[in-house]
Amino acid sequence: MTRKKLWVGGLALILALALSSVAYGALGDRLLGKGSNGSEVRELQKRLTQMGYVVGPLDGKFGSKTQAAVRRFQQDHGLKVDGLAGTVTITELKRLTGESTTSSGKPVGSKNVDINLLARLVNGEARGEPYQGQVAVAAVVLNRIKDPAFPKTVADIVYQPGAFSCVNDGQINLAPQSSAIKAASEAANGSDPSKGALYFFNPSKTSNKYIWSRPQILQIGNHIFTR
Known part of the structure; x- marks a missing residue:
């Protein structure tokens, strides 16, 4: 393999890792909606469950149950009801559930x-x-x-x-x-x-x-x- 190919391959790997860190970083880094998946979705599901909303299994997959839970949360808290977990929705959810949970999964507060x-x-x-x-x-x-x-x-x-x-x-x-x-x-x-x-x-x-x-x-x- 030539040096040029190695350099291009290395650059591609770095870009892939960078994009991955954006996609699966802390809750709130990206807009989450039906079809989204990963650790952010699982964190979203966990926090919605803490608030008493039914999301189904905490599997990191943004399906119809998670979407319905997001819509109910938005309706209950006077937010735009669109079923999308964007910055406003996630900020409010994080405010209400705190930044962390106990080992049992209960809200810290x-x-x-x-x-x-x-x-x-x-x-x-x-x-x-x-x-x-x-x-x-x-x-x-x-x-x-x-x-x-x-x-x-x-x-x-x-x-x-x-x-x-x-x-x-x-x-x-x-x-x-x-x-x-x-x-x-x-x-x-x-x-x-x-x-x-x-x-x-x-x-x-x-x-x-x-x-x-x-x-x-x-x-x-x-x-x-x-x-």
């Missing part, structure tokens, strides 16, 4: 949070509310944990006497809907549409003077969130 109980609370208090309103309800519980005036675990917050109507009427014991599970996971990973609220209430169902006296932050669906 939720490893010390009782997601099932939090999801049952969301299901009981905000079933039928907009998705962001469900996330906000979960965030209220986690905001209370950070506040010195409240207990320090999800269970102690949820079962604090008189704190939540769903505990009083037994709805806390219902199996949570998928949206409630996703909302609880999202809040546990740091999302807080309530903007730091410690309380929420439905103005059409509440006459409690104390809750009405709290500084109001915003309203999502039927719930007003307050400090």
Whole structure:
């Protein structure tokens, strides 16, 4: 083989390796859509699964189930619904799931949070509310944990006497809907549409003077969130 052929062959190999590193680098390096495959797709699938979306096997193949999961994620988070995992979609997904996971595959932010109980609370208090309103309800519980005036675990917050109507009427014991599970996971990973609220209430169902006296932050669906 001549030196020229060796040089051309070496150059081709370098280019191939460079292109490979772009195609299969960190999540977010390229647009992912139906037909895409590789480690980036598998990472996308893993993060969608962490958020409660069904993608099928984590096989690194962007098929119809992964596309449907991307579309549902986009719809739930107010993004353009096109089934393509581009920069905006991936950035939001990474923000909500964190840059890494625990060895068990659970989101880092939720490893010390009782997601099932939090999801049952969301299901009981905000079933039928907009998705962001469900996330906000979960965030209220986690905001209370950070506040010195409240207990320090999800269970102690949820079962604090008189704190939540769903505990009083037994709805806390219902199996949570998928949206409630996703909302609880999202809040546990740091999302807080309530903007730091410690309380929420439905103005059409509440006459409690104390809750009405709290500084109001915003309203999502039927719930007003307050400090």
